[in-house]
Amino acid sequence: MEGYGSQPPQAQQNGLAWIPGATTIGVVCADGVVLAAEKRVTYGYFVASKGGKKVFRITDCIGAACAGLVGDMQILAKEVEAQAELFNMDVGRPITVRAASKLMANILFNRRYAPLITQTIVGGLDDEGASLFVLDVLGSLIPDKYAAVGSGTEIAMGVLEEGYKEGMSVEEAKKLVTRAIKSAISRDAMSGDGIDFLIITKEGLAEETIKF
Amino acid sequence: MSVFAAPGAYDRAITVFSPDGRLFQVEYAMELVNRGATILGIQCTEGVVLASEENIEALEEAGYSWKIFRVDEHVGAAIVGLSSDARILIDQARIYAQSNKLTYDEPIDIEVVTKRICDIQQMYTQHAGVRPFGVSLIFGGVDKTGTRVFGTHPSGTYRGYKATALGAGRETVLAVLKDEYREDLSLEDSTKLAVKCLVKALEARQLPPRIKVAVIPTATKRLEMLTDESIEGYIKELGSSK
Numbered sequence: 001m002e003g004y005g006s007q008p009p010q011a012q013q014n015g016l017a018w019i020p021g022a023t024t025i026g027v028v029c030a031d032g033v034v035l036a037a038e039k040r041v042t043y044g045y046f047v048a049s050k051g052g053k054k055v056f057r058i059t060d061c062i063g064a065a066c067a068g069l070v071g072d073m074q075i076l077a078k079e080v081e082a083q084a085e086l087f088n089m090d091v092g093r094p095i096t097v098r099a100a101s102k103l104m105a106n107i108l109f110n111r112r113y114a115p116l117i118t119q120t121i122v123g124g125l126d127d128e129g130a131s132l133f134v135l136d137v138l139g140s141l142i143p144d145k146y147a148a149v150g151s152g153t154e155i156a157m158g159v160l161e162e163g164y165k166e167g168m169s170v171e172e173a174k175k176l177v178t179r180a181i182k183s184a185i186s187r188d189a190m191s192g193d194g195i196d197f198l199i200i201t202k203e204g205l206a207e208e209t210i211k212f
Numbered sequence: 213m214s215v216f217a218a219p220g221a222y223d224r225a226i227t228v229f230s231p232d233g234r235l236f237q238v239e240y241a242m243e244l245v246n247r248g249a250t251i252l253g254i255q256c257t258e259g260v261v262l263a264s265e266e267n268i269e270a271l272e273e274a275g276y277s278w279k280i281f282r283v284d285e286h287v288g289a290a291i292v293g294l295s296s297d298a299r300i301l302i303d304q305a306r307i308y309a310q311s312n313k314l315t316y317d318e319p320i321d322i323e324v325v326t327k328r329i330c331d332i333q334q335m336y337t338q339h340a341g342v343r344p345f346g347v348s349l350i351f352g353g354v355d356k357t358g359t360r361v362f363g364t365h366p367s368g369t370y371r372g373y374k375a376t377a378l379g380a381g382r383e384t385v386l387a388v389l390k391d392e393y394r395e396d397l398s399l400e401d402s403t404k405l406a407v408k409c410l411v412k413a414l415e416a417r418q419l420p421p422r423i424k425v426a427v428i429p430t431a432t433k434r435l436e437m438l439t440d441e442s443i444e445g446y447i448k449e450l451g452s453s454k
Contacts (some may be wrong), residue, residue: 087316091324091356095316102317128355141317 017152018044019117019132021205022067023181025151026121026162027173028145032171032201033123035065038152038181039194039211050193059084062100062124063198067150068137071082072116080104097124101141103132110140117149119149124200152184152191159183170201178210185212227337227344236295238337241344241366245294250381250413251279251392253350253361254389256404258399259429260352260359262290263406265414266424267383274440277424286319287355288426292379294348295367299331302355302390303346319433320355322360326370334368354433381413388412396441399429403438407446421447 024037041052056077057064062084066073080098083103087095095103101122115137123132134140134147146164148156159180168176179193186194194211216233240243249265264279279288283305291298307327329349329407336344351362364380375393377385388409393435397405403425410423425438425446 068428090327091321095319096318099316099318106315 002100009124010092010169018042019041019068020039020048020070021151022136023148023184023188023191024054024065024067024119024121024145024150025148025158025160025177025180026065026146026169027155027160027177028123028130028132028166029170029194031130032170032199033063033132034170034177034179035063035121035198036177036195037065037150039196039209040184040190040192041070042190053196054195055207057081057198057205057207058095058100058122058124059088061094061126062097062122062201063200063205064104065121065123065198066118066150067114068118073118075122076104076107076116076118076120079107088111094126096126096128097122097131097133098126098128100124101135105135105139105141107139108135108137112138121147121149125202129141130200140193147182150191152181152188155184155187156180156203170199192199223402227342233311235337235367238344240369241293241346244346245348245366245378246380246382248292248348248379249279250377250379250385250410251292251350251407252377252385252389252409253290253352253363253373253375254397254402255352255359255361256395256397256402257359257430258397258401259402259427260288260354260361261399261402261406261425261427261436262288262350262352262408263423263425264290264292265419267380267408267420275437277426277437279305279438280424280426282426282435283325284319284355284430285435286355287322287325288352288428288435290350290426291347291350292349294345295347297345298337298347298349301332301349304332305329305345305351307386319355321355321357321374322351323357324364326351326362326364330364330368330370332368333366333367337367350376350378352428353435354428354430359428361432377409377413381410381416384413384416385409399427403427405450407443408450411447423447 020042027034037054041049064077084095109111120135134142163176197208199206226358251264254261280374281302309320333345338341353437363376375389411421430436
């Protein structure tokens with residue numbers, strides 16, 4: 001096992017760099033945002049966990065859903081959560097979805113030579129309504145209405161593309177997202193074991209889980 | 213001075229408390245500000261007005277202001293006191309405004325830029341080997357939270373106002389504002405009120421009218437300096453309505 005000690009085990013197998021797969025989706029609805037990710041964590045050909053959590057609370061009205069190295073996404077989400085809380089106390093109002101996303105993009109961009117290996121969907125509700133941003137490893141920031149990241153993207157996107165409608169209700173979006181992730185799970189070996197939802201509406205942030 | 217310890221031992225190089233708990237250097241800075249040419253800020257739903265008394269020198273370039281500055285598109289600041297000290301704070305305010313855009317992708321809140329400048333002003337009341345900034349500022353602008361006006365002091369404190377004034381003519385101006393300010397004033401009427409306040413403040417000290425005005429309308433969220441001609445118009449209108 002050459003180089004085993006010098007690189008994290010999850011990033012390497014048989015001399016190849018492995019990045020855990022995922023199917024992670026975000027959808028903007030009429031009355032909120034639905035973020036979702038399946039629960040499988042893989043180290044190469046090994047299913048390391050069936051209970052990984054890839055959705056994160058940033059504030060009471062902003063969440064993030066990730067694909068990539070689980071450690072990196074946890075560090076990133078915690079950092080933005082802390083900064084968002086400081087913003088709230090300093091500025092005297094909750095941070096907007098755009099500002100929180102930009103903050104995260106800056107962290108990723110500043111680390112572009114030692115990147116956090118994670119693609120992220122940030123979504124939430126603010127004075128301007130529901131919105132969603134997609135971020136890549138190097139800190140690009142792209143607004144969108146619906147998005148998918150991770151190894152199951154192509155399969156999930158097929159379902160989303162066909163099923164997404166402007167002004168969907170949260171319940172409709174949840175059904176669509178479930179269908180898209182289930183579809184990805186059935187053909188992507190690196191996705192599976194259940195779905196975590198992060199649903200953001202005027203009532204606040206709600207977490208739900210389906211286990212397979 | 214009989215009640216309190218005499219200044220002398222407590223107002224030299226380092227800002228230290230006197231035995232009766234005063235910071236003389238800071239008080240002297242406030243005194244400087246209180247003697248400066250008057251500035252004022254007024255907010256209404258349609259926007260914010262910043263205005264200042266300015267002595268215009270012979271052959272001075274038209275439209276030049278050394279008391280009202282643009283901090284960002286949507287933020288202005290009026291200064292009273294040492295204008296050289298103020299320049300340093302204005303430069304910092306401009307940097308904070310741009311840095312906020314880079315960090316959060318949105319324009320800085322008026323209160324945030326005010327707070328950052330007050331952090332600097334406070335630092336200069338506590339560190340050794342420095343003197344306080346001999347300047348007060350009125351920050352005004354339009355942000356996410358609406359129209360805002362804040363006044364700062366050399367001590368580093370700040371407050372939010374519907375309308376406020378600083379400098380030599382502040383008492384005259386505040387008396388007029390207390391009387392005539394209403395929240396439903398239009399931007400045009402707020403501008404007229406600002407001009408009226410400063411004309412009165414200057415009259416009270418037997419000085420000729422010389423005023424600069426900037427407005428930040430809610431509709432555009434962009435600071436614009438009024439031309440000397442349009443201010444002249446407001447002053448004339450005031451004279452004829454008397």
